[in-house]
Amino acid sequence: MSSANPMDLPGAPILGPGHTLGTVTDKIGDVVLTRKTPRGWLGGFAIAFGLLQLMLLAVVNLLFVGIGVWGVTIPIGWGFDIINFVWWIGIGHAGTLISAILLLMRQEWRMSINRFAEAMTLFAVACAAFYPIFHTGRPWVAAYWLLPYPNTMGLWPNFRSPLIWDVFAVSTYATVSALFWYVGLIPDMATLRDKTGSRLLKVVYGMGALGWRGSIRHWHNYETAYLLLAGLATPLVVSVHTVVSFDFATGLVPGWHATIFPPYFVAGAVYAGFAMVLTLAIPLRWYYRLQDFITMRHLENMAKVMMATGLVVAYGYVIEAFMAWYSGNTYEMFMMKNRMTGPYAVMYWCLILCNVVTPNLLWFKRLRTSIPFLFLVALVVSVGMWLERFVIIVTSLHRDFLPASWGMYAGTKYDWAAFIGTIGLFLTLFFLFVRVLPAISMFEMKTILPGSGAHGSGGEAEKAR
């Protein structure tokens, strides 16, 4: 069916017609179990893996030569490293939000996108984690001094520092997201175990399935665990980016020292996250012909969420500017003036274009339901969110209190190598994920099959055939 057909749209289904338990399993399962790897996949993977090599290059050079290979300097002590850290962490938000919050809200349409959204989250967090570890240029010391343990120096880390809070916030988030994702995978792994012909795969998926047999008891435990994790994950969605925003909000740099940061960072994160989910979902459904599972309804819903959060972010910008003026504080006022008219004004206005103007186009249903346009918007938003972090970090630092010590910043080729490298890492992981695990939750899809109220299990599905 052509999902672009406007006729279907009012209350468009979240699952294409004519599907049975069997077809769902086949359609999704075959993507993984098919013997020969599709050309397109190979091509895409090759590119992603190539980019990943850039990261290795950047890291080796960084560790052996020093942080000076980056563009950072005094007064701009943070550059691409923290910009990209915040950017990735933000992207990593959608997954848990979709899984946890939408689950608790019983939003059934989440079921076809939560699996790869969660995967995307994990990979984004992995990319984000790269930066705090390496941005000191000497990870070997950072590693064992940042963690609190009774060391021979009789010293503890400084718990007043937001960077320490980051360590805990991010690692907790990563752990819980991983658990959540894995627990969700168990029944599907069982399905694959039972479906695959190859002995080896049976063992591999079997181990992953942890002996899942789809008994009522299993289902019961599963449901409980899943709900508990959802409850556990929900506050994290808010906490992580709040803590990240403290890195700036607790500083006294004009442009950082603002109480609005936590909410507006969280909104920005969801915004960026959904943009990334769209960026991945659109090609995915197209390439693997999954239009029936990721329907226009999903895309449109995501577009709506994106627009809503986008407007919150825009509000944040407005308040920032207003507060700068309303405070009557010399430094704040100059900071805002410098953002809008200073050397980096171009960045600021591009940011406004990407994050304030663009999402508002989604008011129009016609645009909202045009897949190419959505894809474009998603990309623009990702760029916009990167620019936002650039503006917050660089333009605030480069002209702070003493005009005598102002400076300029530009990323070096190694900054770019590291950045593009993490994108490579992200895509590499995602390609592997799509190949070896079901990108869409099979058993959850079945729960929304017409006529199936209760849960059907992968195992039973097999017997049913």
Added chain:
Amino acid sequence: MSQESFVDLSMVRRRLAGSGGRRYWKSLEELAATPGFQNFLEREFPEQASEWSDPSGRREFLRIMGASLALAGLTACTRQPEEKIVPYVKSPEQVVPGRPLFFATSVLDQGFAKGVLVESHLGRPTKIEGNPEHPASLGATDAFGQATILGLYDPDRSKTITNRGEIRTWGAFLTALQPALAAQKALGGAGFRILTETVTSPTLAAQLDALLAQYPAAKWHQYQPVSADNARAGAELAFGEALAAQYRLAEADVILSLEADFLGSGPANVRLIREFSGRRRIEGEHARLNRLYVVEGSPSITGAAADHRLPLRSSEIEGVARAVAAGLGLPVEGADRAHAAWVGPLVKDLRKHGGRSLVLAGESQPAEVHALAHAMNGELGNLGKTVVFTAPVEARPLNQLASLRDLVADMAGGEVALLLVLGGNPVYNAPADLALAAALDQVPLRIHLGLYQDETAERCHWHLAEAHGLESWSDARAFDGSVSIVQPLIAPLYGGKSAHEVLAAFLGFGDRAGYQVVREHWKGLFGADDFEGRWQRAVHDGVVAGSALPEKPVTLASGDWVRPARQARNPGLEIAFRADPTIGDGRFANNGWLQELPKPLTKLTWENAALLSPRLAARLGIAVSSTASGATTDLVELRYAGNALKVPAWIVPGHPEDSVTLHLGYGRRKAGRVGSGLGVNAYALRRSDGLWFGAGLEIRKTGERAILACTQDHWTIEHETQTTKRHLVRSADLAEFERNPHFAREMSEEPPADLSMYPAHTYRGHAWGMTIDLSACVGCNACVVACQSENNIPVVGKDQVARGREMQWIRIDRYYQGGLDNPETHHQPVLCMHCENAPCEVVCPVAATVHSDEGLNDMVYNRCVGTRYCSNNCPYKVRRFNFFLYQDWDTPSLKLMRNPDVTVRSRGVMEKCTYCVQRINQARIDAKNQDRPLRDGEIETACQSVCPARAIVFGDVNDPKSRVTGQKSSPRNYGLLADLNTRPRTSYLASVRNPNPDMPREAGPGAARASLELGSGPDV
């Protein structure tokens, strides 16, 4: 203590056993003679480590270093390598391991002595302090004095005797010398010439006279690119005899400087800064301020200190001088009436302070102006009061330019068979039109003694490695004639010879040690009876008691200065040459500290530029902009007298409109690995008919761009309004101050002490604090180098400075106020404020920067992981980060130089001012060991002790009687950015200027805004 220090000491001791070890340094004389130590030093200096100025090379170096470092880091958590202890075999007297000794000596500045005390750790001189007993020092030094220590250990110094590039021995040189000398003996020395720089050393002079007695027809020439020719000629014009003027600034209420940069350079500048600043300081609310008028053709720190500054092309200054003289009633012609509005009130002011005023003329002004200055002082009754005269201090005063001209003529004429160049680098720094190099090649035998294998060494048959001033015995006179004995702190690292030893060889005593020569000479002067006593005292004190030259009564001879020699006005552009403010005439080109030292006004480092006025820049369409990789500017071509140079242009507010300043000392080809190939060679344009300025300069934009390393880009000019809004530097006129002494405090409100959410910490015991008096500070830069030397601060090179990664812990911020054409300039030394509510401390995740119980903001290098969060959160941006392995960990000689009491930082570590905590701890421990309280003033930070202006005061703010507490109670005391509630322990005393109320205030803030668009904007 580092292992090296022990190694060389065992050597020291061994020699001691032989030499009965009378005095400490004597044992060290043989130090370098030990083969092990020799090649230890001569080992090829690692390629990479020298690449200060070449980023790519440096990267390469760092890549390699980084590797070993990464591993070091990985193994750090296990165990450290085994260390050896190498004790003395017999320990020399006086030496207590772990405690430094101080020895008095002198460093030479343009041939004149400036007394210093040198700190020596187990035989390694590590730090230079001023000598309070010495008239030219009074306990302080200038930046050059501080940097001498790096000059001593410079691994690029010439290490051997060479003949046409081949390494030779001293003996070989002596044998080669004999026939040439014999030949000259026959001719009575007719073909024998000696070229020295300015000589004040009595011993050297005696040796030269002896030599000239042996070779009656031989000639002794002197040349130095920055000499006192004009001053000497001026005195001859005015008094009919060569005299040296000495100024008593403390006595002068009104001072007129005719382009005299008496604060910035000259043999007495350190003393003059002390006297000048003494009269700028305000105790409490009462002031007896002096008033300074400056007319100058190129911005200088003296001009920056002026209450009234008149920027004019150097050629026009004579006209103004004549106008002032005429105003004072002197019978002069050629007065320039154009500036009557400025001259009028000035003349009234001078008259009002007859006998308590002073007129000085700068070396860059012709003899007539000097004569006029003397005449004016005579008219004002200042002679003998604010200015006194003595016989010339130089051993043989002569017109050095004429002297060099004669020498070149003789050489070109083939009359010279044997030339001895004792120091100096004439091939590089002689005026272009003399074509010295070509003439030099005519001389059959050329011998050069020098510290470096420089441009002159290259063109001489023999090059003798010279012993550094801290390695050799000598003597020298200070500005007032007082003689200092120069004693070595360490034996010649590379076995160099001093000028005394070389001359001794020419006199036929090839084996005479400098020590003997100098001692012999003084035996003659002191007399045999009680020689030892007097000698010991002279050496110990660093100055020979009562050796200052007596004052001479003078009478003005109405002379040729009445009529102007040349016609003043010349149309079109003018070029002005000045010695570089940080590397002088080029002799410090290989000194990384001085290269990286921001020039006082332009804040440029590592090279020179064509300095021009904002208006000229606007006319030429020069655009200066700041980028992440440095300040980019236009490359202009200067055409002058048939020669041309491509130079980066740099805009300097307050520069005379129709002139361009070019600093000497750059464009060295053979300075060494640090100094070669930096900047452009101004000597290529300099002509003997206009050493200091000349008309007929053409300038054009080439269209090419150049990148300069400037530590303080044009922000302060563009955003002058921001600067004033933020009340960073606070200043007032004397009148305003007397109306409201508390003006500075009222400019911004400081939050109450209890504003913090955390309970306020109370400091029992000591609480360290500092004040900096902006009225006294003249921006001389001495503190910056002193800090670098005391705290083992690395040099990072042009590329890194351009990226904003300079490492100096104390910087001097320069702010302009008023119009771009003639702004008021303010200097503000900024170091760590040691905030009581330090923003850097809360954000450090590993607690690497925390507060001490005495209120210091401690920085723990070995704990720092390098997140750079502290620097981001520091409103003063005083923290410095080791982005690469900046510190040179390989070069042996540099290891000897380091201060053993301060950790040598490594890559990825944040660092900053510690208030010289090593000095605080040492003093505290000594006091405790003696069961006594610390005395106020017992602890002096490096920047404080070196400050010629005594602008910096450090002490215990908990002690109600301490000096610093007194300063902080001054109404002028204010904290920088204190409105952020950082509660800085370092505070500033607002500057008070003393302008003449009758003087028209030409440049107000209005003018500033009007001329703002002339300031160049940054590009994106």
Added chain:
Amino acid sequence: MSQVFHRSMNTLARASLAIGLLGAGGGVGLVMAVSRSPYATRQGVAREQPVPFSHQHHVGGMGIDCRYCHTAVETSAVAGIPPTKTCMNCHSQIWADSPALEPVRASFRTGNSLQWVRVYDLPEFVYFDHSAHVNKGVGCSTCHGRVDLMPLLSQETSLLMEWCLECHRAPERFLRPKGEVYNAAYQPPANQLELGKQLVKLYDAKPRTSCSTCHR
């Protein structure tokens, strides 16, 4: 359809969880143990020296005062290693031709220093001052142990930062009367704590724990 796994796998799966957790915990424990072990700190490891100098003999046996050799200890940061001359003061007569002392005589003859192995080796970024300690009643043996019983000197204490802090945070536990500072055999009395408290007052011993006390 045959079972993929044998039922024993269930137990194995559960066990592996426990093993994983224990392993992680054990790893951390190991690191902490190693960094405190003599392997890392060299605590109690006797060191080869060019000359088998015995403190036991010279201090315990002859009763030579510490300061006879370590002359700078009361005035300087470093205690000072004696110059060869000091050894020769006696050994030019006593054991004048013992082969064990040949390196000493050689040093005195040739003027080449003896090269001792540093036993108490603090990192370069730590600035310790002997004078500050001995003048406040910290005895040599408090840190250097019973050297009078050591034939070959070994590092008595760990020299870890936590060890320094033990005393800097509670000096009263270690201070002794100034007269006893150089007494290697000194044994703290039963009432060390109250004695210590008095001494802290008496000597005005205020050990600081600010970073810059030792790191600069």
